[in-house]
Structures are given as structure tokens and as C-alpha cells.
Amino acid sequence: MKTEMLAMILAGGRGTRLMELTEKAAKPAVHFGGKYRIIDFPLSNCANSKIKYVGVLTQYESIVLNSYVSQSSFWGLDGRDKGTFVLNPREKVTGFSLYMGTADAIYQNIDFMDQYEPKYVLILSGDHIYKMDYDHMLDFHKQNNADLTIAGLTVTLEEASRFGIMNTNKDYSIYEFEEKPPVPKNNLASMGIYIFNYDVLKKALIEDAPRKDSAHDFGKNIIPNLLNEGKRLFAYPFAGYWKDVGTIDSLWQAHMDLLAQGDPLKLDDDNWKIYTEDIPTTPQFIGPNACLKGSSINQGCIIDGTVTNSVLFRDVVIEKGAEIINSVIMPESIVKKGAKVKNCIVKEKQLILENEVIGSDDKVELFTSREVK
Amino acid sequence: MKTEMLAMILAGGRGTRLMELTEKAAKPAVHFGGKYRIIDFPLSNCANSKIKYVGVLTQYESIVLNSYVSQSSFWGLDGRDKGTFVLNPREKVTGFSLYMGTADAIYQNIDFMDQYEPKYVLILSGDHIYKMDYDHMLDFHKQNNADLTIAGLTVTLEEASRFGIMNTNKDYSIYEFEEKPPVPKNNLASMGIYIFNYDVLKKALIEDAPRKDSAHDFGKNIIPNLLNEGKRLFAYPFAGYWKDVGTIDSLWQAHMDLLAQGDPLKLDDDNWKIYTEDIPTTPQFIGPNACLKGSSINQGCIIDGTVTNSVLFRDVVIEKGAEIINSVIMPESIVKKGAKVKNCIVKEKQLILENEVIGSDDKVELFTSREVK
């Protein structure tokens, strides 16, 4: 059971800004990219980085997410010395409590981590879209003889105040960490991806846990405390595509990025596949009246209408004369004859009636109001 | 995801009477039979009965149990249309609470069960040792056009007051159910194995949930209520070996039964295997000074001493001159030269020193006091 680096994914987010999409599913289970769920990205990154054990910390209404994550074979994380493990809050001798913050969630699972005697623990967020080789990040961490390495993304200065900002020296060592600073000194933002030496992490969590004034949060408490203690913190600069899809607008925008930027995530790369559930479907049928432009379409779709700049998930039906523009249609939705869908995200299993028109020119809409019977 | 009969295993028991054996593991994860864990029995029964989806409801300190149960491949319950699912209490829109009773635990997972649109739900306990074909029980349930079928075991009249007792007509229809009656009228005991029509179960749970005076327990509340409502309840008579291993004495006795009764559980039956984790070990080595009588010994053991009427789990070492009598030695324990162990259960990874004598003639002892370094 011994492993060098254990991964822990924080996947508890209720994702209230994604509204009805997360009604019965936690945010990391939301569909993305025509075929995937958001959490497929960190999980596939783990699998491709040769990480063997992944704990997924969930809390809110997470039947869909729990069932999904526990199927470790989806990402090739099944087998004798591998696994994904769902970590809900549990009753203990000391009583029971929900996860109170990101650090508390990890703290409550020290017993889980101890099982694997890890030298390093990788902490990730379950709701970001990107590809990253955590093994390279670990090499960087080791080379710097660091206690904690934080992946950092260069953002615009306007955006910077929404993030934890890392002020670093030339060698990427961090001398200051400011959580959501009103006046950022820098635009190197924490991606919420941490590699800790496990002994350092464990000690920090145990010390933080009883503090009444702590929010038990990595950005607000643990990281500043470690800096105060003089620990070696480094920023690991990341350059690829990265997106937090926490709102309907950003979820839609990420899909448009996929189409416009010509596969910025390199989903087509055989050496770094994004793995997901394999659901048996029919093939993809394109009918005699179809017109497809600038779109990504998954298997099981039956298309006889016009689809422009859109992403269609599994088993979507677009009937003759229907028109889909700049939209995202989630699995098993049906768009009837002559209907028009523009700038929309259509939730799974929705029915758009004949000649119905949804969406508008000036904003992104979420359609969730009519389930297929 | 549609399935005819879904299984739900109640595995929340802290098993306090098993003392230190359950310190870090819930009772269903306790080792049994030289190779297995207790929960392997209901899970293997499910797999052999061709049940596809199994929810396992856990609560207390269940890292070991959760990690174990989530490895559905151990029991051949992995794959496209199968699965084991760990069901901890979760936060919901309505708030959060622990499981308050057996019925409440099932009630809190109605959303999980709904996913599979089951016609029947099989409810099991995670800590009983037996083999049963639940598919035969389902046939019986269907033939009787029952709303609820309860598996029943004939116990002695003295034992009867420890159980839920079913008073039945000739056709096994139940006209009265008494939970732990001081003066039992009968000795047909409920084994805590239920097949419900799902619609009946769901309605009963929803009605019971808000009742302040209810213990939210199947035996105390749900079953009597259904009888009052005039539902069709039947007892399914079971004849094979069955053991509740809730105490150190009964756990020890069950192991002695295995040895004395010549495989009462038919562990050797290729058509109804008890599946378990496959841990790579060395072969079993029997040395030149060994003497083995009436014992079951698992792979990985290295034996050069005397073993009589005992069960040895994986990777146990019995050195030359050591003597093991009427005992159960759990995985990776080491018994040094000349030591003597009698009437004991030795927890996993324990060290018995050279010439140490543990155990006595007149009672069963649990040894947990010295871990192998």
C-alpha cells in the first residue's frame, strides 16, 4: 500500500453558481467537452502522471459523483495497487462533523493518507479543466527541496484579485502569499494545486485543527502559517490551457474555446488521454439534410439539422430543419423539427419542441425546464 | 442502470463487543475463516445470486471498510453494468444527519435506489456468516406475491428472545412479528434479510421518517406497521450454517465450527465461491519440525512449529517449537520459538515473544498488545 505521492481531490463544491446543473450532482460531475465530466480532467491527469491512489473528498448530495468516482476502471486506476476512494465525512470516536474548510477536509482524512505512508501528497481541486503532468511538478518540488510547491498560472492583473496571489523571487521561491488581494502586487495566481511533503502537511493540519480563529483553509491559513514558519514554498509555473468552469458563462465559454482554438486541451493526444465512462451508444448518424460547421459531436447523436459552433454530447437528436448555434447540448436531449437553439446550455435529457426558439443574441441561457419523458 | 433487485447492505455497526479488533475497522471488515473478511460473505452471496448493484451503508470510522468495499472487482461486481457503492451519510438540501436506525439509513438513500428503478430491494446485514442464494428467496417472494419476505432461521427457544420472532401460518405467511420477545411463542427467528417490493418499502420509509416516536428500525417499526396495514409478509425458511459473529467468543466459536464440522460453509464449493481480496504472498512453507493437526492454514504462512485445531491467516510465522492450540491467528502475526498460544484470537500483525505463553484453558482471550515492528 506504500506509495510515493498520494493525490487528494477536493470535490465537495456544491457549485451553486451552476444552478440547476448541480441539482442532483456535485459540480465536479457536471458534463464537459462533448464526452467528459469535469472531474475526468484531474483524475485522468493523475492516471497519466502515474499516480496510483486518489482520494476524492465529497460532501454535498454526491450520489452521482460518488457512484461515478468509485468506478476507478474508467481512468485505469483499478487494479491491485491502484484505486480511487470516495471520502465522505465519517463518524469517529471523537464525534462527527462536516468538512469545515479545505484544510479540515484533508485533516479529517489523515487516517486515510497514513495507510499509504506517502512521502508527498498532491492536493487538487475537482472542478478545473486542464492537462498537467504532476510528475513533472514533483520533480520540480524535489529539485527545490521544497516543503510545499504551488502550481501557478499567469492571469491578467484585473483577474488577479479573485485568486490567491504568489509573490516570488527569481527562483520561484515564494516570499508572500496573499489570498484575493484587493491590490495585487503580481499576477501569478495559485491554481489550488499543491504538492506537500506529507510530514509538513500533517503537522500543519494537526496544529491548525483546534484553532478557533481559523477558517481551516489552505489559502487563508495553512499557506500563510507555513511562510511564517520559514518553510520552503515554491511556485511551479504552468503555461497550458486552464479554466475554472464555476459559472454558466464560464462553462459555455470553455466550450466555445474548445471549438475556436482548435483543441486547446489536445484531447486528441494519444499520450495524454482524458479518460471517462464508456457508455455503449449507437454510432453517430448524419442525415441527408444535415449541415455541420465548427462543431464537436459525440457518438450516439442523430443529426439531420444544422449545427454551427456547438458541442453535442452523447445521444443528442437534432431533427430536420432544427438549428443549433453557439450552444452546448448535454446527453440525450432532443431538438425537434424546426426548433432553434442559440447561445444556450441545454441540460441532459431535455426536450425542445417543434419550432420552439430558445436563447438570445446577447447572453448565455441555461435550458433545464422540460425533461424528455 | 435499471435492475430487477438491488441489494443494500447495512454495514454501519461499530461492533464494540469485538473490542480492539474494530478499533480502526468497522465490524464487517473483521477477518474471518483464514482468508476472508466478514463482509465477503454477503457480498459473495450477492455476486453468486447474480445481483448486479450493491450499496453498502457505512458510518463509523470506516476507512478500512470503505476502501475494501469500493474494490468491486474482489467479488466480480465490477464492470459495465455492476458495482459496489459505499454509502456514507451525506449533506443534502435538507441538511445533514447521521443514520439514526436501520430504516433511516435506507431512507436516506432513496435517491441512490431510485437510480436503478428496482422492482425489489434486498436488505442485508454486513456481519453475518452464511451462504444463501437470494435469487431462490426472490422466487419464493414472487410465488407468494409477497410485499415483504424475511429470511428465517430456526433457533433454540432459549436463544429466541434475542431475535425478532416470526409467528407464521402453515404457508409461511407471517401474522405476527415480535422483536426480542421475553416469552417467544415460536423459534423462527428473523435473520435480518429482507426482500421488499420497492414501492412498498419506499412508501413505508417515507411515512416512518417524520414520526418522532419511531426508532426508525425495521424490526421495531417498519415490519409491525406493514403487518398492521395488512401487507403480505412471508418467512423464507433457511436451513444452512449461519453465525452472527458479534463477540470475541462467537467469532472464536465460528472458527472452531469450521474446523470441527468439516467445512460447514462449503468454502470448497466451486459453484458458490466466497470471493475476497487477492493479496500476493509467498507460498505456504511447512518446515521439517512442523506438526499440523485439524487446522486451516492460508498461503504465505511459514510453519515450523506445532499447530492444532487452529486457523492461521496469510503470512503468519510459527517458529520451531512454538505451539498453537485452538486458536485463530490473524494476518502477518509472528509466533517466536517455544511460545505457546492456547484458546486465543491473535489480532493481525502481532508479535508473540520467544517462550511467551498466552491464553488459558477456560476462556477465550484476544491478543492485541504487541505489534510487529
Place this chain on the structure above:
Amino acid sequence: MRDILGIVNFENEKVRVEGLSNFRSIPAISFLGRYRVVDFVLSNMANSGIDHMKVLIRDKPRSLIEHIGIGSHYNINSKSGSLQILYSDRNITNKLYFTDVNLLNQHSSYIKHSNQDYVVIAPSYMICKINYQDVVEQHIKTGADVTAVYKQIDDGHKRFIGCEEFDIINNRVTVIKDSHGSTSVKNISLETYVMHKDFLLDLIDEASHQSAAYSIASFLANNDNIKYINIQGYKYEGYLACINSLEEYYQTNIDLINYEKAKEIFSHDWPVYTKTNDSPPAHYTQRAEVKNCMVANGCVVQGKIENCILGRAVKIKKGAVVKNSVILPNAIIGEDAVVENAVIDKGAKIIVNKEIIGSKEQIAYVRRGDTI
């Protein structure tokens, strides 16, 4: 639901899909973009609740073994079920003597020791959608020795040539003969047989004593045998195709582009399973023109395609025009290339500006991995 042993048979020695079958066995040939031919019979078995299967292989086992694996994508669990590949341990140089009877005889102990009472034997190269449980139920009810599945067709003068046809009197199969295309209406054999396990073992034993060249089909067809064996017909009404030549392979692919036709074999309650590859969804660029196609995941279409089947990860480059063609996985059609009435084998590259033009009568074929 009965516990049935499924046996997937290989095609007889006359069957040959010109070109494609030089590189792999017929069951392993790519079909309808994302599938292999063998997926259909294995999915029929899986959907019929069969979880013990034997797959007979005659030659070129590698690609089939890799595709099938241990059967997990056909819902065969390694603990509760099994998929066993049976291959000859003997060197048989004369194909005539490499029969199903011969192979089953070599491995008869696996049949004998299986827990199932009834056996369904079905070939890999017939494309249909059938619940074998129904055939077994009829078999038990009629008390037949063998139940043989057939379909009554009315285009026998042009299709199913080289298959077997049945004469049937009062539901009993009285004559089994080769179909030569002389008549239109006939009963085509699906080469699918249900029998009791013990009957199969006796049949194998008897057939191999009578002649070393007997197959199950030819043994049953023999005039002396058919008199004594009660073969009952099971009438199959659904879609049927037989992949026994390049023309039939091509035509079946093209016919099934039509969704109304394809619905006869594809439905959500009867999935066709296959080994998947985690490819991203198909992507169509702004310049794509697509009509009447079946497209697998991983494809990138920048050109024009019409009446085509595209296998996984096929690339159609800018300006390319592909019509009435079957493109196997990983093939690349270069810029401004023109492909018509062709079968382009796996991984082939059609270079810039090249024209590959076949006709309905003479399908063009480009070999695996070739660059043209």
C-alpha cells in the same frame, strides 16, 4: 432466464473478404466505423444474458485476441463468467480439415465440463439482432434435436449467395443446400444452432468419425443424417446481413448509413458493445460538408463527405471529397484528394490530390497502412 453456453463459430473455408481478410480474420474486421464484425454476435450473446462464451478461431488470432481480450467489454466478468478463445494446438495445413467439428473435438472437455445445459452456436460474420433465449425456449418446447435459425428472404437472386438455404416442411428442416441465387424467395440459414450440450458432444463425436472434413453445417446437411436428426426451424424476422465477400462488406456498411435501416440493429435496449479507445468526439471544422454519414469518435473532418462510414480517428483534410466509401480507422485522406466507391483499409494514407475512384461493380480497395 436460462444459463446458456455461447459458442462463436468461424466462417467456412469458402468465405473471403478480398483484401481485408489478408490482414486479419473476418471477425476482427472493422465494421460500421467503431465496431468489429464479431461485436455483433458477442453483443447478441451478452444481451441474451449469456456470460460463458467460447470463441473459435481458425487463423490470424492476434488482432482478434487483442480486440476480445477477456471479454470485459461484452460484460463478461472474470469471476462470474468466462470468455475462452479456442485455437488449434495442431498444425493443420489443409484448410479443408480445419473445421469447427475438428476444433471442438480437440477442446471437447471444456464443453463437457461447462455448467450450462444448452448451447447456442452462432457465426461471427452474420450481422443480426437476435435474442438467443427465445430460440432456446422454442427448442425446449418443440423437443427438437437441433433448432436452426433462418430468415425468409425475397432478394435471394442477388444477396446471400454462398450461404446455406433450408427446405422446411411443417417447421422441420428437411434439406440444407448451398444458395446459388437461382430463386428469390428462400430460407437463408443464419448458421445459428441451438442444441443440448450432450447432443453437441455426440454430434462432434459422430461427425469426426464419419469424416475428417465435416463441419457442423455439412454434417447436418448430409442426406443420411438429416433424416434422423430432428432439426426444427426458428424463423428470424429482423435485419440480416452476411459479410462473406468484399462486395457484401461494402454494401452492408453503406446500407446501414440510413438511420431507418440501422434502427433494426441499433437500439438502446440492445447495445452493441465494442472495445473503446477514449477518443474525443468527432470534430467538424467550418469548411466541413457532411451528408448521410456514420462517423466514429476521434475523426476530424475538414473536407466533404457523403454516404461514407468513417472509422475511429479518420482525418479528412481540407478540400478532400469522399463519397460512397468505407474508411477504416486511422486512415488519412489528404488535401484535395478524391475518393469514391472505395474501401480504405486501416491507417492508409491517400496523399494530396490523389484520386481513388471505384465503381459500384468494382469497389476500389487500398491496403492497410499503404500510402498512395
Place this chain on the structure above:
Amino acid sequence: MRDILGIVNFENEKVRVEGLSNFRSIPAISFLGRYRVVDFVLSNMANSGIDHMKVLIRDKPRSLIEHIGIGSHYNINSKSGSLQILYSDRNITNKLYFTDVNLLNQHSSYIKHSNQDYVVIAPSYMICKINYQDVVEQHIKTGADVTAVYKQIDDGHKRFIGCEEFDIINNRVTVIKDSHGSTSVKNISLETYVMHKDFLLDLIDEASHQSAAYSIASFLANNDNIKYINIQGYKYEGYLACINSLEEYYQTNIDLINYEKAKEIFSHDWPVYTKTNDSPPAHYTQRAEVKNCMVANGCVVQGKIENCILGRAVKIKKGAVVKNSVILPNAIIGEDAVVENAVIDKGAKIIVNKEIIGSKEQIAYVRRGDTI
């Protein structure tokens, strides 16, 4: 840790384990009770962090394919790794021409397109415990063309006869020749080679041009070739056995009953993986007498066993006495039977009172499934 491609080679055509290898290929032979011979090389690869493997098979593929499956019990994950079985698609009737070079040549595209730079080729029938990462590291450091693993032995007059031996000067292998048992101290080849993938591809190409009968070993051994190829030796110090005859098979089994000896290949940080069967623990009744044995799960011992290896689910009935013997899985030794110095093949039954007595010089052998 480097990403290495592992190739498991078959034995050369001279190797034969009398009796046992009539029924299955040598890698598939039951070994030390719960294992198959091939488990050792595959576990060495798995423990060396190799998760892409090719297994070359010459003949009788069925039992090996079933045992290996898709490699999941060797920790090969179907998404991140692969285990591919390479079998000849051609009919080669003359065993002399069925060489590893020939087979690799047929499938060279799989080597060419693999992502790994370095290749380790190791035979299935050598039992040892070796970390191939160390060999690759030495290979890179020395800049050799080929690194060949050997062990210096001092009992060469009686063991490893028929293996190859090396002459080594300044760590370079200068001569490769057959070992005939004339001297005691010699360098025995483990037939384990590390080379760059490109070098292997060139070697295959060159060897198959020079002669259709060349194997990798015989090509390297050729006097003209060895002059130009820089073959560096890697000295292996651990346990080594070679299963190339019934005597060696028997003796290796018996030798490893001794735990002190067995520790050289078994340790908890270097597990030997195998396909398991969910058998219950071994059971010894009140009348059992057991000394110096290695016993697999599922066994029931009611009689007396001494210096024996018992495979899975072997039954030793009351009064039976079994000494110095290797009993393969599922065999049954009947009441009061006596077995000494014997190899009892899988599923054989020795009936009540029967005596099977061999000697150290002439091991008795009872065939698979026989009842005697």
C-alpha cells in the same frame, strides 16, 4: 525509473520437459504449487516497473492465453499499460524456422511504434529475481550495443546443461557457446538481453536476411557478428534455475521447498504474481502428517506428505504416503496410495492402494487427467 518495453521470449527448440510439455507450452507449466513458470519473468518485469509487455508464443497457446489474460494480475492496467501476445499468423511446420527473430519480424511494427526506447528480452523458463531497471542503467552507462545477463556458477558439470555460456574479457562477451557440462565454473547466460529498440529492429532485420533459422541468441553467437557487436555482460548474483528438462523441473521444485533457499526468490517487496482462484486455505485433518512441504490453497491433506509440492486443490486421502514428489493442481492421491519421487500431472487420480515409485535418477510421471 525508465519506461521499458518487456519482451518475454519462448524457449529454443531443444528445450523439452518430458511429459508435461506435451500438454501445454513450457511457460504455462504449473510450478511451485500455485504458480506457472511464466509468472516469474512477468513478475520480474512488473516489479521492475514495466507495464508494456509482449509475450512471444510458439505453440499450444490456449492455456497460456488463459493464464495471462490481459495481464491484470501482473498489474498491467488496460488503460495505462498493455500486454500483447504475439503468435505467428503463418503456418511454420519446421520448428527450426520458428524463431524469435522470425516472430518479431512478423510483428515488428508493434516494436517500432511502442513508446519505449529500451527493450528487455527475457525467456520464460529461467527462474530468477532480477530488477531489469538496473540492467538498463548499466547498459546506458557502458554504451553497449547489447547487455547480456549472466551468472557465474560452480556446478556447471551437472546443472544448466544445454544452456548457453559466455566467455567474458573485460566485461565484454567475446564467445557464446553451448554448455555441455565439461567444466564446473562458467558464466551461464540468462538469455536476457537489454538493447535500444532501434538496435533490436536492426538486429531482427539483419538476422532474418542472414538466415531464416537465426534466433537472437544464435545470431549474436555467430563468430562474425559477435566481433562487431559490443555485448557487455551484466553479472547476476541471485538464485537461478532453468526449467529445460523434466529432471530440472523436478529438482528445482524440490530444492525450493527449503525456505532458506526459497527466500532468494520470494520476498514481500518483490511479489510473484499469479492468477488466483479464490480457493479456501489449505486444510489439514487430525490424521495429517506434514514435513518439509510447500502447499497451495484448496488442498485437503488427510495423509502423510514429506518433501512435496502440492498444487492448488490437491487431495491427499487417508493413509496415503507421498514423498519427494511434485503434485500438480487438482490431482487426487487415493487412500493408502504410495507416491515417491514422482511428478503427478494436473487432475490425475492415483487410486486406492496404488504405488507410484520413481527414483532420483528416473522420476515417475503420471499424465494429465489419467487415473492410475
